[in-house]
Amino acid sequence: MTYYLGSKAEHADELLKIMLPYRKSRMAWVEPFVGGANVICRVPDGNGPRIGADINPYMVALHTALGNGWNPPENVDEALYNKIKKNPTKYPPELVGFVGTGCAFGAMWFSTYARNEKGTNYAAQSRRVALRDAVGMKGATFIHSSYDQLEIPPNSLLYLDPPYSNTTGYLGANQKIVIGESLNKNDWNAKKFWQWADRMVDQGHTVFVSEYKGPQAEAYPTPPRTEAHNATMAELRQLQADMQALGDAPTPPDMATKREALATALAGHERVRRAPCEALAARWKVVWEKEVKVNFAAVSVDVEAGGEAKTETEKLFHREA
Ligand SMILES: C[S@@+](CC[C@H](N)C(=O)[O-])C[C@H]1O[C@@H](n2cnc3c(N)ncnc32)[C@H](O)[C@@H]1O
Numbered sequence: 001m002t003y004y005l006g007s008k009a010e011h012a013d014e015l016l017k018i019m020l021p022y023r024k025s026r027m028a029w030v031e032p033f034v035g036g037a038n039v040i041c042r043v044p045d046g047n048g049p050r051i052g053a054d055i056n057p058y059m060v061a062l063h064t065a066l067g068n069g070w071n072p073p074e075n076v077d078e079a080l081y082n083k084i085k086k087n088p089t090k091y092p093p094e095l096v097g098f099v100g101t102g103c104a105f106g107a108m109w110f111s112t113y114a115r116n117e118k119g120t121n122y123a124a125q126s127r128r129v130a131l132r133d134a135v136g137m138k139g140a141t142f143i144h145s146s147y148d149q150l151e152i153p154p155n156s157l158l159y160l161d162p163p164y165s166n167t168t169g170y171l172g173a174n175q176k177i178v179i180g181e182s183l184n185k186n187d188w189n190a191k192k193f194w195q196w197a198d199r200m201v202d203q204g205h206t207v208f209v210s211e212y213k214g215p216q217a218e219a220y221p222t223p224p225r226t227e228a229h230n231a232t233m234a235e236l237r238q239l240q241a242d243m244q245a246l247g248d249a250p251t252p253p254d255m256a257t258k259r260e261a262l263a264t265a266l267a268g269h270e271r272v273r274r275a276p277c278e279a280l281a282a283r284w285k286v287v288w289e290k291e292v293k294v295n296f297a298a299v300s301v302d303v304e305a306g307g308e309a310k311t312e313t314e315k316l317f318h319r320e321a
Contacts, residue, residue, distance in 0.1 A: 003107040003126050004036025004059075008161060008210060011290065012039045015210070015316055018288055019159060022206050023047065028156040030205075032147035036101065037063045039159060041136030049153065050140040056109075057144040058088070062097030062130075067137035072098045072130050076123040078113045085110045102126025148196055158200055161210040163188050194219045198280075201319050209317040214284040217277035229269035236262040288316040 008015060016039070023029060026048040031040050034052030036059070043050055054060055066072075073095070081103050088096045103122050105111045114122040143150065152158070194215035201207050225233070239259055243251055292314045 003102045003129065004038065005101075005106065005108050006161070006163065007036050007038045007107070009036070009038040010292075011314065012042050014288065014290075015039065015159075015208075016042060018316060019157065019208050020044075023157045027206075028153040030150075030152050030156045030158050031161070032145070032150050032152075032158065033161045033163070034063070034142065035059065035161065036107075037133065037137060037140075037142075039161070040140055041133040043136075045136075045139040051143060051150075051152075051156075052140055053143040053145045053147070053150045055144075055146050056097070058093045058097035058100060060097075060142045060144045061093030063137050063140070063142045065092075065094035066130055066134035067140060067142070069134075070094055072102070072123070072127040074124050074127055075121065076103045078115075081113045098126065098130065099123075102130065147193075152200070152205065155204050155206075157206045157208075159208050159210075160193075160197060162190075162193055164212060190215075191219045194281075194284075198319070201321055204321070207319060208287075209284070211315060211317060212312050214286070214315070214317050215281045217274055217281050220277040220280045222277055223273055225273060226269065229266075229273065232262060232265050232269060236266060284317040284319045286315045287318045290314050 020043070028049045028051060029040065029043050030050075031037075031052045032054075034040055034054045035056075037052055040050055040052045052060075052063060076099050081099055084091050084096055084099050088100075100110045101107045103114055103126065105114045114120075147160070147162070190213075197207055197209055197215075236259070239255065239262060243255055243259070290313070291311055294310050294312050
């Protein structure tokens with residue numbers, strides 16, 4: 001099902017060229033953010049289980065149905081689109097998943113009904129692609145779960161393609177959404193995600209992550225300040241209090257020099273304190289990158305009306321055990 005916000009369909013072959021050599025015989029392929037299943041459907045079947053999970057239950061229902069031979073509709077008019085959007089629980093979940101992405105502008109979850117001047121039949125176009133990819137869905141298992149609650153077989157190969165921070169257009173929630181609930185939450189927590197990804201590596205999984213940015217040092221707990229660090233802080237605070245006590249009188253040059261020296265020393269302490277966190281973050285190495293146009297990154301960019309798409313560098317990160 002290619003039409004999906006953040007779809008990796010265009011890069012799937014390049015990404016798989018890097019990841020598949022790591023998949024040993026019978027190793028499970030697990031995608032906890034399977035989205036439009038654009039990568040998993042290109043992973044060869046028969047060499048161990050393939051598991052795709054997502055917090056969006058309708059997409060999970062759609063992939064399962066496609067794998068079982070479901071035939072999506074050829075036509076979905078605007079009236080039906082809006083009825084499904086308004087009352088998703090009244091329709092089969094696979095149809096909701098299909099219409100909510102394949103017939104939506106920018107494939108953004110039930111944004112507005114997709115249309116263009118050429119009169120493209122988006123349902124027919126999405127159906128063609130879905131049926132083409134359905135071949136690759138066969139044999140895969142799709143699970144409705146939040147990534148952090150997913151049961152993962154030991155020593156799996158994990159391909160993680162989380163929602164990008166600060167994007168809108170689909171949910172980036174950390175809790176499991178049930179059918180009928182709003183899918184527009186966007187409270188993605190990158191720090192929590194990277195800590196979880198690290199745990200996965202530590203547990204013995206082989207892990208790859210698609211992201212624009214790797215983990216920041218802030219994702220790791222900073223060691224406590226040393227005594228020397230605390231002493232410098234106390235000295236600086238005292239000096240600032242002394243300077244304030246001077247009122248409107250000019251700052252004596254020796255005080256100003258001392259303040260500068262203390263500020264430099266403090267920055268040095270802070271650098272040393274954060275170095276182990278920087279080192280932990282740096283374990284995630286970029287193994288592939290490509291500049292891409294992201295026409296979905298900001299809903300405020302109306303690409304159809306000629307607005308300029310944002311350019312980002314899409315990256316694949318990997319951390320050795
Ligand atoms: C960038 S998309 C994945 C695109 C997919 N790789 C493709 O090529 O079609 C990110 C996905 O993460 C899902 N998601 C967001 N929060 C989640 C969570 N807490 N647990 C599991 N999936 C989540 C979204 O529903 C979305 O489908």
